[in-house]
Amino acid sequence: MNKGIGFIGLGHLGFPLAVNLMQAGYALRVYNRTASKAEPLVAQGAQRMDQPADTVTTGGIVMSIVWDDASLESVVTSPGFLERLGENGLHISMTTVSPEMAQKLADKHAQHGSTYIEAPIFGRPEAVAAKQLLVPFAGLQEGKDRAKPLLEAMGAQGIFDFGEEVGAATLVKLVGNFLIGSAAYSMWEAVGVAKKNGVDPKAMLNMLTSTLFSAPIYKSYGNLVTEGTTLSFEKAIPMKDLGLLKKTAQPVDAPTPVSDLLYDLMEKA
Amino acid sequence: MNKGIGFIGLGHLGFPLAVNLMQAGYALRVYNRTASKAEPLVAQGAQRMDQPADTVTTGGIVMSIVWDDASLESVVTSPGFLERLGENGLHISMTTVSPEMAQKLADKHAQHGSTYIEAPIFGRPEAVAAKQLLVPFAGLQEGKDRAKPLLEAMGAQGIFDFGEEVGAATLVKLVGNFLIGSAAYSMWEAVGVAKKNGVDPKAMLNMLTSTLFSAPIYKSYGNLVTEGTTLSFEKAIPMKDLGLLKKTAQPVDAPTPVSDLLYDLMEKA
The missing domain is CATH 3.40.50.720 (NAD(P)-binding Rossmann-like Domain)
Incomplete structure (x- = not known):
């Protein structure tokens, strides 16, 4: 060989x-x-x-x-x-x-x-x-x-x-990155509300990521979002990948409100 | 006793x-x-x-x-x-x-x-x-x-x-429901893009929910969203709970763009 x-x-x-x-x-x-x-x-x-x-x-x-x-x-x-x-x-x-x-x-x-x-x-x-x-x-x-x-x-x-069929695995990658971005941003939003209401975000995420959300992505990004006050989106997923998912959805007329929102939030950040 | x-x-x-x-x-x-x-x-x-x-x-x-x-x-x-x-x-x-x-x-x-x-x-x-x-x-x-x-x-x-301090556990419940709603809706969006592009959504979610997203919530809602073409939000979480999270975030000035979007989508549905 x-x-x-x-x-x-x-x-x-x-x-x-x-x-x-x-x-x-x-x-x-x-x-x-x-x-x-x-x-x-x-x-x-x-x-x-x-x-x-x-x-x-x-x-x-x-x-x-x-x-x-x-x-x-x-x-x-x-x-x-x-x-x-x-x-x-x-x-x-x-x-x-x-x-x-x-x-x-x-x-x-x-x-x-x-x-x-x-x-x-x-x-x-x-x-x-x-x-x-x-x-x-x-x-x-x-x-x-x-x-x-x-x-x-x-x-x-x-x-x-x-x-x-080439394209299928690429779409799976784009979807996976979108779900990572959505999970990371949602946790960041949740931690913000908790902190500002005096609730310990670590205790909160410890409960959730050891039960309903006991997945590697929630555990790793959970740690990231409780440690800092800002979430660097580029640390989670590249903005270009979200753009590609939106671009893939358009011609087939699939709605992407969450991708659109995340893309806008990344653009502003 | x-x-x-x-x-x-x-x-x-x-x-x-x-x-x-x-x-x-x-x-x-x-x-x-x-x-x-x-x-x-x-x-x-x-x-x-x-x-x-x-x-x-x-x-x-x-x-x-x-x-x-x-x-x-x-x-x-x-x-x-x-x-x-x-x-x-x-x-x-x-x-x-x-x-x-x-x-x-x-x-x-x-x-x-x-x-x-x-x-x-x-x-x-x-x-x-x-x-x-x-x-x-x-x-x-x-x-x-x-x-x-x-x-x-x-x-x-x-x-x-x-x-x-009463209120903390309630906030954790509201946050948990928000994360459930966000995960369920995001999966629904992802499955829509996959289906319309000819990618088998079951194979896609099987991969993702057995690895990065190997959490009970992703597995159960993953099955729900691949089975139907519409997602009944009320099956996932009550709209009132999202409203309560938004209401809790307002006075402390915590941003809730994802909660806001999900609430609007539920209202339209």
Whole structure:
């Protein structure tokens, strides 16, 4: 088994993901727009490449995690990327983009004989280190089968299959982030009312997050909101992801009053 | 130990609570505005009373669970109620009211030498039958000590102490209901976007409610929202409770944009 793969994007999630892969024995050819971020990986044996296409081998595997639709599209359409990936190449895309963009890029790959699967990741950098990531994925079965061991090596604790249609796993990621944002903001609002009425918010959330709301999200954000008086929304979820959910809902005429409100609140903050 | 107590309010929660108390060996003197609702209890040995005050004995215990501020106040101020409860009497109040009303009624009891403790209940009728109720309570310690065995007999799985200041446990109940409403509505919104985009909402919620949102509230309302296309808000939480939370937030100037939105959505529905 050839353990050489391409890895594009060494941001706050990408970097520790690449570390996990190297620790699992994969030889990485890495690319990042700000090249200096690759240095600690190069010191451990990774190869730094000058262009996204240079990380790719024909019929091989490339993983990417960049910021948004535009940055992912610019990777895929960069000179030589798709041509080089070619027949039987696999792109495991972990960026949270719009389902529409995911489908568009999957089509582009198919035109070149390669496979695009989407595997957006739930998890903060701490969860990468602890290998407690949750990964919904979708795309052609063969691609998912090849991707699975890499996702596991990278730190996936749970991998959830949403079928062969690209876009579905991305939507699940957007929905998950929306529910996180809604839960975090609602707790923040609740804690504000409690505090100002002289009720101990820690005791209150201790009761609720040990019973009705005994879920990881409520426990972690419960701690965050009782500690400070302001909630930094960007700490919870990126505003761009809420925007993508709204954008996905519009053409199908699905009502999104809570997403709209959260987006407005983030915009004002 | 005298196991005779007063019990006021035989609605969809009050009735099964009274049943649990009788099964635990308590002799109930019951009152309900619609008297006929008491019949099945009378058949099992409960005494039906014509007035709230008739359920009360001096120095004894009376429990109540009615609809709102006005109905609870009318019980407490009904002829002879406080006079008869008198010295060392205990009123265990389980209605979800405003913290303000709870404090006002606690004062009235104190003026007559009796104690008012608040013990609003989290739990649908199914949870009463399964004895899985969660009860935040607050009030004078002596009163809480006397109340505890009754709450346990009634079906409390967990009792959470919010101190001696009446109003605190009521606020916790209002906050809990708000968080339930927010979670339920957000899931409903998310499921709508998923369905209209051709993503299986059951698979999506199965993933989310078994991981990040692995809490009883998400599991139970997750099932509700994937089964139907409309969410009956009144099934989740009473609109009056959201109104009470908003009312509690106003004088202390705590922002409640999510509560406001949910209230408006319920009003329109």
